[in-house]
Amino acid sequence: MIGTIRREVLDHIPVVHEAHAPQVFAEYQEHYTTHRPHRSRGQRPSEAWEQPAVLHDRVPRRLLRTRVLGGVINEYRYTA
Structure with a gap:
């Protein structure tokens, strides 16, 4: 999971301060659990x-x- 977060998020978005990190991770977690396909x-x-x-x-x-x-x-x- 750490590698996935690094490759898909942190390599593309600079986290500018401590309060920014939880916002970025919360948005990515929502994408990861509701939309992103998983091979397994x-x-x-x-x-x-x-x-x-x-x-x-x-x-x-x-x-x-x-x-x-x-x-x-x-x-x-x-769309429908």
Whole structure:
């Protein structure tokens, strides 16, 4: 976990003071548990119990991007 935090966060965001570090780590922890895929869980996030539904329809959907940690990490979701 320490290496993951260093590679995905601390190599890209300078933590400028002691009060900034908890904010950065809290935002990354939310991304890590709710969105980031994990190889050991079959590419599911930590808090997901089952695979996301596969879209079989051919209806074009908009892709929404959510910036995490000021744009260092991007999360993508399709709209309904």
